[in-house]
Amino acid sequence: NAGVTQTPKFQVLKTGQSMTLQCAQDMNHNSMYWYRQDPGMGLRLIYYSASEGTTDKGEVPNGYNVSRLNKREFSLRLESAAPSQTSVYFCASNNQPQHFGDGTRLSIL
Amino acid sequence: QKEVEQDPGPLSVPEGAIVSLNCTYSNSAFQYFMWYRQYSRKGPELLMYTYSSGNKEDGRFTAQVDKSSKYISLFIRDSQPSDSATYLCAMRSNYQLIWGAGTKLIIKP
Numbered sequence: 001n002a003g004v005t006q007t008p009k010f011q012v013l014k015t016g017q018s019m020t021l022q023c024a025q026d027m028n029h030n031s032m033y034w035y036r037q038d039p040g041m042g043l044r045l046i047y048y049s050a051s052e053g054t055t056d057k058g059e060v061p062n063g064y065n066v067s068r069l070n071k072r073e074f075s076l077r078l079e080s081a082a083p084s085q086t087s088v089y090f091c092a093s094n095n096q097p098q099h100f101g102d103g104t105r106l107s108i109l
Numbered sequence: 110q111k112e113v114e115q116d117p118g119p120l121s122v123p124e125g126a127i128v129s130l131n132c133t134y135s136n137s138a139f140q141y142f143m144w145y146r147q148y149s150r151k152g153p154e155l156l157m158y159t160y161s162s163g164n165k166e167d168g169r170f171t172a173q174v175d176k177s178s179k180y181i182s183l184f185i186r187d188s189q190p191s192d193s194a195t196y197l198c199a200m201r202s203n204y205q206l207i208w209g210a211g212t213k214l215i216i217k218p
Binding site: 004041044048050058059095096099100101 | 117153
């Protein structure tokens with residue numbers, strides 16, 4: 001009973017490097033989300049996918065791309081990482097309630 | 110001004126105390142109100158969900174919504190050390206959730 005699984009749990013990148021964060025859910029949910037969580041800012045929506053084959057921008061999409069690979073998987077890509085993208089990234093599935101993974105802690109040096 | 114305001118704390122209370130956590134908001138279109146609990150290094154999990162104004166009780170937890178004042182509260186009775194976590198409020202009018210920054214709660218044994 002895994003729920004929402006995110007990989008990796010931790011990552012350190014240098015400025016300009018690229019990386020893909022992986023997310024998979026086993027609850028057969030249609031919608032999936034990517035958030036970032038920064039101190040004092042709460043959760044901010046980066047991108048979401050209302051159903052397989054669709055993706056839409058959230059509040060802070062700049063510098064990110066997403067792929068809804070199939071119903072289970074939703075990946076987040078940083079093409080050219082910047083220090084401002086240092087954050088904890090959460091993937092979630094379902095609209096109400098949202099089910100979250102345990103996050104990826106990403107540091108950009 | 111943020112759409113949802115939440116005092117970040119930390120709020121430290123002795124075991125057994127009644128805890129009151131609050132959020133204010135500016136968008137009168139919000140109709141769905143949620144409280145999530147987030148333990149350290151974990152993703153948020155849904156604690157309480159209410160629609161429109163009124164109270165909802167679940168065990169030691171009571172969620173209260175006052176739409177006229179744009180104010181929501183979460184009360185925890187007989188607080189336990191295991192309640193120590195960050196509590197995030199979230200609300201929405203349509204598809205997207207808007208989150209408070211979270212209040213860190215510490216229950217002292």
